[in-house]
Amino acid sequence: MPLFWRIFLLNAVVLIGATALLLGPVTVSTPVLLTEAAVLTGGLAAMLIANGLLLRIGLAPLQRLTRAMTTTDLLRPGTRPAVGGHGEVAELITTFNTMLDRLETERAASAGRALSAQEAERHRIAQELHDEIGQTLTAVLLELKRVADHVPPAIREELHQVQETTRASLDEIRRIARRLRPGVLEELGLTSALKALANEFTGSALTVRHHIGADLPLLSRDTELVLYRVAQESLTNAARHAGARRVELTVRRTPAGVELRVSDDGRGIDGAPEGAGISGMRERALLVGADLSLDAARDGGTEVRLTVLTSHRSH
Structure with a gap:
């Protein structure tokens, strides 16, 4: 039975029962007697308690579902909320779990494609660093060595410093390429x-x-x-x-x-x-x-x- 009709019928039963009591053996005097006030107060309390219990029992699965909705993280798959309740409530929780399964599957597939593309791009960049920039700096080092062999000693020392800087840059590029690929x-x-x-x-x-x-x-x-x-x-x-x-x-x-x-x-x-x-x-x-x-x-x-x-x- 849907949650709406369960709540409606319980309220109807309580109200019909209260009406029958008022029309039958329970009457209200003017002014209200102490015993009558106690009976009415007790009836009202019984109605509130009955409604509260029904709502607590009927809405408890929805509260668990709400907590699951607020804590769900697709990067941290966890347990699904247990399917509880009846009718529409159970159907809602089942639908939510099915939706999570689909979203996690789609996200995993999407992340897989993105990471594969990322690895391919890293591979390409590493290859270009090694083949283009690395070979260019190697050629620069060889040229600097050739020039350093034919210059005065004072300039040769400066060229040696340039060689060391270029060699350090070449090592750094190779290190970056190794991390990329x-x-x-x-x-x-x-x-x-x-x-x-x-x-x-x-x-x-x-x-x-x-x-x-x-x-x-x-x-x-x-x-x-x-x-x-x-x-x-x-x-x-x-x-x-x-x-x-x-x-x-x-x-x-x-x-x-x-x-x-x-x-x-x-x-x-x-x-x-x-x-x-x-x-x-x-x-x-x-x-x-x-x-x-x-x-x-x-x-x-x-x-x-x-x-x-x-x-x-x-x-």
Whole structure:
């Protein structure tokens, strides 16, 4: 029975009963006697309680649905509100759950296309940096060396400084190209790529220690790329924004799949809004059915945890 008719019929029953009592044995004197006032007050209280109970029972599923609507985040898939109530209420909750399933599927597909295009663009830019700018700077270095061999010593020293600046620029371009397109991931696999990534971020201001299990299961190319990109973004955040001095990068096999954990000793998240980098990590995690969480680390910093289920591997 629809919610409207349930409420209407209960109110009708209560009012009809009250009317019958007033027309029958219960009468009201003028002035109202104390006992009559007590009876009327009790009847009114009974009507209010009955209406309150019905509304509480009938609208409870709608309140749960409202809470689910206000807390739903497509980047953080969670449990669906339980289908409760009867008739229109149950149908509404079922429709809402179906809508969430469709939206999450469409968002995952859209994010997959966007990230694939992003990786292709990164590959193109890295290739151009390496082939065009890198070769140009290499030619400049060779020309500077040739000129430096035929100039007076005073000018030669200045040319050597220009050579060092050009060589540093060439190294920086190569480093950027490696971050845009992790060739070591394609050539040597995930373990070597993560070790190279940790070594790349290790410097005077930051120390990255890596612990990578030797028994990692066979993963798809998409899953390895997601693990690498999440580790890369986590290290970038620790180095640039968290003010961290030490980072622990751990990859281990679990009974269900693989877990990546990046923990730093920086200033922590402190309820700060998530930026584009973290949103990008969540979108990548959804592509391979992984679970991403950001929590406070034991040292007061931030711990990023990515759990990949091998049963949900992408192909």
